[in-house]
Each structure stands twice: as C-alpha cells, then as structure tokens.
Amino acid sequence: MLGRCAGGFGAVALSSLLADPVYGKSSSPFAPHKPHYEPRAKNVIFLYMDGGVSQVDSFDPKPRLDKDHGKPFSAKINPTQFDNIGTTFKSPWAFKRYGQCGLTVSDIFPYIGGMADELCVVRSMTSKFSEHNSANFFLHTGFGVQGRPSMGSWMSYGLGTQATDLPGFVVLNGGLVPSGGWDNFGNGFLPASHQATVFKTGKEPLADIQPRESRPGAQEAKLGLLNKLDQGVLDRLGHVDELESAIANYEMAYRMQAAVPELIDIKGETGATRKLYGLEAKYEHTRTFGMQCLMARRLVEKGVRFIELTCPRIGGSDRWDAHGGLLKNHGDNARATDQPIAGLLQDLKSRGMLKDPLVVWSGEFGRTPFAQGSNGRDHNPYGFTIWMAGGGAKPGITY
Template sequence: MNPIAPKTPRRAFLADLGMGFTGLALGAMLYRDGIARADEFGPWAPPDGLPHFAPKAKRVIWLFMIGGTSHLESFDPKPALNRYAGKTINETPHRDVLESPYTENVRIAIQNDANGHIRHELYPLQVGYSKRGESGIEVSDWWPEVADCVDDLAVIRSLWTTNDNHGAQLQFHTGRHSLEGPFPTIGSWVHYGLGSLNEELPQFVVLGTPIADCCGGMNGHGASYLGPEHDGVQLEIDPKNPLPFAAPGPDVYREEQADTFNLIDRLNRISAVQYPDDAQLRARIKSYELAFRMQMSVPEVVDFASESSATQELYGLDRDETREFGQQCLTARRLVERGVRFVQIFHGSNGGAGAWDAHSSLRPGHSKLCKQVDKPIGGLLKDLKRRGLLDDTLVVWATEFGRTPGSQNGDGRDHHPFGFSAWMAGGGVKGGVVHGATDELGFHAVENRHYVTDIHATVLHQLGLDSRRLEVPGFKRLDIDHGKPIREILA
C-alpha cells in the first residue's frame, strides 16, 4: 500500500474541487505556484517543468489498440505459420520454443487465469504481407496506409510483458502488474515532468473511449500518487460540448458567464489587496481565468471547418468506417500543434476486454478493425510530416500483448505476452528500421528483448527527461519500472 498524506487544509481544498476539469486546472496551477507542495509532500517539490537534458521531441501522440492486436498479422508476419499450419508445435523443427527459459521467466510473474494458455496447433497467417518502402520492412496487407509510411517507422518486434490477461492494458501504461495497484501512467509522468506549452488547453488529453473498468478503467490515464492534477483530461469530438462536466450549462449565455467571472475576479482582487501574501488566492484568480479560456479554446480545436477537404479525406473523414478514429487523429494533430504535450488515443473499447481480442473470428474481426484505423494513422503520419511536426512529435503505436501462433476455437488466437510488437515514429527516432525479433513462430521475443517500460523510458528520454530524477520521495520505484531507452532506434 502506498502511504497517504494527511488531509491538511490545502489538501482538503484540492479534494473539494473534485475531478472536474476546473479542479484539474486549478490543482495544476497550485502545484506550479508551489502552494500545495509543502502540504502534500513535506519538503519535496515537484519538477520545474524544464527538461533534464536537450530533448529531441516536444510532444507525444500515443495510439493504443485495446484487446491485443496480433503481431503476426500486423508488423511481425511469420511465414513458418503457413508452412506448418495444422501441425502442433512439437511436430515442427521449432519445438524448442516450449522449453525456452523465456517461457518460465515470463510466467514467474504471470497471474494465470483461463486465458494465456499455450495453443499448440499452429494457425496460418490470415492475411498476406509484403516488403514495403525502401527499407523493405515486412508489413501485413491489412495495414497499407501505415505501410506507406514504413520508412518513417522504428518497428520494435521484441516486447514482452508479465500479465496474460487484459490487466496488461493497465500494465502497458503504468509498467506494473495490475494486481499491484494503480501507478502513474506514462502520460501523467510526462505531464508531471514538463507541464504545458499552452495554458489555454489541457496538458494531457485523452481521446476515444478509455479502457474498461475490468482492465484498469480510469487508471489507464491516471496519475495515481502524483495527484489528480496530472490525470488525462477526456475530450469529446463535439464542438458544442468537448469538455464533459465542464460546460456552463445550456441555459447560461457566454456573456452571462463572462460577467460572472469578471465579478468573481473583482471580488477576489479586492480580497487580494487585504491578503497580499495569500498565494492560494492568487492561484484561484488564475484558475477562473484559465477555465474560461479553455472553454473558449477547446471547442475550436475539435471544429474542423478550417481544415481543407483534402486534409479531411487524408484522415478518412469522408468514409463511414474511418470517420470516428480519423476525427480523433486529426484532433490529435490540432492539439499537438497548439502545444499539448501528450495525446492518448484509445481504439477498440467495447465495455470489456476490447475489440482487438481475437479469440475467434480473427480474420473478419481484425480486417474490420484495421480498416477503421489504418487510413487515419497513415494520414496522421503524413500530415505531421508535411507540416514539419513529425520532427519533434513522437508517435507511438501499441497494444497490450500479441496473439498466439497456435489457434483457439479454430479461427482465433489467444493472449500472448511472450513476444509482440509496437512501433514509434518521429521525435528523433530512426525511420525504416526494425529492432529486436521473435523466433520463427513469433512465440518468444529472442533478440533485444524489451519489457514494456523500455517504451516508457524511450519516450521520456526523447522528451529530455530522466525518470529517476522524477522519482517521488516515499514512492520508491523498482528498477524495472524505469526501463531503459531503446537507444538502437534513436537517431
């Protein structure tokens, strides 16, 4: 259990704000002004918002596919599965994967349930693949638009994790097994370490429906012991109501709200004359100003009227199957170009384990899901690049684990934590490279293996942050929590 600080007056003041958007904004400013620091953590003070060393990236777009995308039908195709389809693993020359020390090493930390079993009868690839780009990286035919950008990607084929069920979704974002309790997510660490580039917008934004309660829920974009002011703020792609729970109400006119803020501001400033040393009062004055500015600026971000028809088509806004995710990717671009540090986009939420969870019907399921996201992601990469934003925007594509080489239910694949893929682009990362490898069956990560926090460490490193210098006294992290930057993919 993590120690809980006593509820001092200022801590109570923050708690009374609740989880509303204005409360997040005010809490953030209280921390920036140093008001809440002593009450919360004694002599410790949070970072000053400056990088620890020269950064290569300013911002991050984090794309997460919920449910477990098959690495075998995306960015790590394995022709041996076609060659030995229908045979058991023991009937192939690759039977030694079952005796690999990696199996035991990973399973030591796994909390087994009905899922995550080794499926022995090999299942062929459900889609073709080809070498793409000048780099010749093999990519599934379900990802043609992303494949067009493959020379900008660093594909990491050697990830592993220690949760064989969908708590791995939370684990991918926090680095810790879901049974160990919530911990700060990667977006929250970035928010905490660097703060904002634009105080008219949230600093850490969440788009799409987050992971379900079964698999981490709000903790998937939460800050845990860093404090709620570092949680992700959910936005809706609706110019009329982009900030859930933060709108003034349909019966309140903009002019009326402005007059109210002006009156409160005047009263606060009168009090400030009487109490010139009240830093909390100064922060409260700023919070009202900030909340009003955000109510004005956020709707503009999700209004695409200023975007050309060509740009909207690039993201797939003209197609039913790509419109929703395309709107989220276009919003992400509009957010980062306005100074938002971290944009987290979820795809595949279905109220449970996630749509990418392919225990059966993998071919129709993955085919449909890939059509929803491939064009928007490809459009995002191309749009960032042509605007000069990809140079200092780090794009990360990930999922919680891969799928088994063996079949489940005759036409699906089970959960697979032993080896799977992710990729990065932009932000000082090399393009057109593959790092790490799984074995011939795609079973184990066997070359340049990386636990999921190595992704975190790489993101923080490119932003100029050293995770150990961010560590909070009283909340000691394990060495594996920090991870190590994947330096082989850095330019």
C-alpha cells in the same frame, strides 16, 4: 473535508486567471519545465491498440506458420492466458514489402505500410502479464496494479506543457476505455492537476464547456467576488496539494471555454486533409478514428505534451482481443485505424512537424502463433510488436 472543499474553492479559483493573464508562471503546475538534457521529441502521440494486436498478422511475419499450419504446435512455450495450446495457425493475410527499407507488413495495414520508411519497428517487446487489466497498467505505468502515475502524467509533471489554454495530458476517447478503466490515465501519487483530461468523440467532447451565465458580465462579476474568498482560503491554509491542484484544474477549465470550441472547429481544414484522415470514408469507425487523429495533430500544434488515442467501439468486436473470429475482429479494427494513422503520419511529415512528436503504436501484448479454438489467438506477453515514428526515432529500421 478537503475533498469537498477542493471542488468549491477550485471553482472560486478561476478568478485568479483574471488577475494574472500571463501564463507560464513558476507557480503553475502546467508551466513548461526545462529538462536536464534537451530531448528531440517535444510531444507524444500514443496510438493505443487495446486488446492485443496479433504481431504475426500485422508487422512480424512468420513463414514457418504457413508451412506448419494445422499441425500440433511443437515449440515449448510458457503458459498463456487460457493455457490452451491449439494447432499452428497461419495468418489469413498475405504480407508484402513496403518502402525503400523493405519493411514487411500485412495486407491488413496497406496505408500504414505506405509509410514504412518513417517507422521504427520493434518486434522484441515483452510484458510481465497476460491478463488485460494488469498488462494495461504495466504498459501505462510500469506496474501491474492500479494507483501509479501514467506516463502521460509523468510527462505533464516533469516537462509541463507548451499549451497556454489546454492541459498537458489529453486522452481522445474513441469509445472504448482500455481494460482497467481510467486508472490507466491517472495521476497516482502526483498532483491531481496532472491526470488526463478525457475528450469524447462528437460535437461536445467535454461536458459543460460553455459558461451557464447568460447575462453579459455575470461570470466575470462572480469571479471577481470569489477571488477574495479564494485568496483568503489560501492565506489560511498555506500550501495544500489537493486544493492547489483543484484550483489549477479549474483555472485550466476556464481557459478551455474558448480553446476547445476552436480546437474542434475543422472548417479551416482542406478537403484533401479531410480525405487523408478518412473523414469521408464510408466506414463510420474510420471517420471516428480519423477525427481523433486529426485532433491529435491539432493538439500537438497547440503544444499539448501527451496525447493518447483509444480505439473506437466497433459492434461485434471486442477491441483487438481476437480469441475467436480473428479475420473479422482484426479486419474491422484495422479498417477503422489504418487510413487515419497513415494520414496522421503523412500530414505531420508534409507540415514539417514529424520531427517534434514521437508517435507510438502499441497494444498491451501480442497473440499466440497457434490457434485458440478454430479461428482465434490467445494472449501472448512473451513477444509482440510496436512501432514508433518521428521524435528522434530512427526511421526505416526493424529491431
């Protein structure tokens, strides 16, 4: 019954915003909270490369693969997803050094390579799982099963948000939801107000963001009447998490009616900025992901606490999951994401903003140094690479 009531009374509760326009009351689940220790990072931008990027084809070169290419793989390894050990498989891409730090990066990421001196690269990541769903849950929640709060939900719950008219946890969905689905962004046992709000690509990132009432003052009059019902229900029921979360979410939805159209209106962005993010690129998926990266910067400017970006849907490629056709799979995905990600880092730095958000680039696991079939790689949870930038991460370092 509460589940049915929550939606209705949540809509009713929009009116409480009209009664109290001041944001940041202690009663608001979105109000910013002061932590015990002041962190360097104020926000997180999580660039999620779903499917498993090959570390040996991106940020972790292995010269031995060139030497042993085509030979039986001699090292002893634990079972992989398909447990089919092929021959040693060298990277089809060359590597070169970038920046004063001399970071070695594959030719697949020339734009990101140009930002090498801002990156803190970690080549020693591991996962407990070699299957996509469990590995995605593990990276997002710390557990290999669904139902636990995601890290974005924890940040929203623990720190609140500095945004007054946007939620604390936003997912910019490029077209592909990570394996495991929306539970990767769920609130688990935390109040529902801390689950992710998902923005789609395109001109209407959220459905029904515009009020349906066409008569001037109709919405305000309706909310004024419903406010009495809202207060009556709260007086009778007292503190009920489900109801209060629904109320908070619908109050936020009311605020977002004005905030979201302003957020996606990029007329004020310069031509140089558009070009930096790849919005004028010939490849449509570069433009799609470039818009996501630009939205991430704008969300940080608004004070949103945690922003996750998912990969664009590229025809003929299954995310970064290159069990076969490595050259096309990784080539297409890198082409879509390389320029926009580097543009985001450069834009944040030029605006003096890179110190505030912690930018994290990661997949759920890596890929094997041996071949699966003739031209693919299997899942590899035993060693993969991520990188971070800004937000207190030490730049120009590789671990």
